[in-house]
Amino acid sequence: MTEYAVEAENIKLYYGKRQVLDVEQFRLRYNEVTALIGPNGAGKSTLLQVLALLQRPASGKLRILGEEVAPGKELALRRRMAVVFQEPLLLDTTVFNNVAAGLSLRGCKKSEIKARVWKWLELFGIESLARRPARLLSGGESQRVSLARAFVLEPEVLFLDEPFSYLDHPTRRALTADLGDILQATRISTVMVTHDYNDLPLLADKVAVMLEGKIVQCCTPEELFANPADPAVAALLGMDNGRRKPAATFS
Known part of the structure; x- marks a missing residue:
């Protein structure tokens, strides 16, 4: 190797x-x-x-x-792999659903998705934003969501x-x-x-x-x-x- x-x-x-x-x-x-x-x-x-x-x-x-x-x-x-760009590219849905999107596409079980998403929401300090629509986030909050969405995939x-x-x-x-x-x-x-x-x-x-x-x-x-x-x-x-x-x- x-x-x-x-x-x-x-x-x-x-x-x-x-x-x-x-x-x-x-x-x-x-x-x-x-x-x-x-x-x-x-x-x-x-x-x-x-x-x-x-x-x-x-x-x-x-x-x-x-x-x-x-x-x-x-x-x-x-x-x-995972990529995070300069500008957050978020879906028009909640923070939780944004972070979960990649796992859902990969067919992960709901229990696994929930556990992994909450883990990364907490690590990036945005667990309190889980149900907030992405369009209402600040720039810093949006980029934390983008990073959590990348890390949750465990690239x-x-x-x-x-x-x-x-x-x-x-x-x-x-x-x-x-x-x-x-x-x-x-x-x-x-x-x-x-x-x-x-x-x-x-x-x-x-x-x-x-x-x-x-x-x-x-x-x-x-x-x-x-x-x-x-x-x-x-x-x-x-x-x-x-x-x-x-x-x-x-x-």
């Missing part, structure tokens, strides 16, 4: 004649969280979509959970595409802390895109820095801030002469 939940080699993707991805190698170990960071347009979300089998690259090799990705295998692999790989980007600062801080605790407890293999570099030590085991569609550095958060690969990476992190600027500069 491979030690990697996700492996990608020589991934290339084009939009028309413009190359948007040129990733030589990406690896996500089992039970680790890797954050993708970089400026706008660097290809972070595009790479996440390729890894989550939501886009097909022009060329390259992908292995997910030890299986080579090929036509005919994608649907079965997708059922072993083997989780993809998070900037789930906090539209939240105000206090809401983002609270949800980040809760998510960090849950990721530590569950150890689900996770790829996440984030712009909030202050959260990297809390959330991520590894950080992959992307510039112009390429991964230019991959290491631990501590190694990244101690030794950025080049001036462009240092500038991205808000570093000046090897020192980090105040957090507000790049949060």
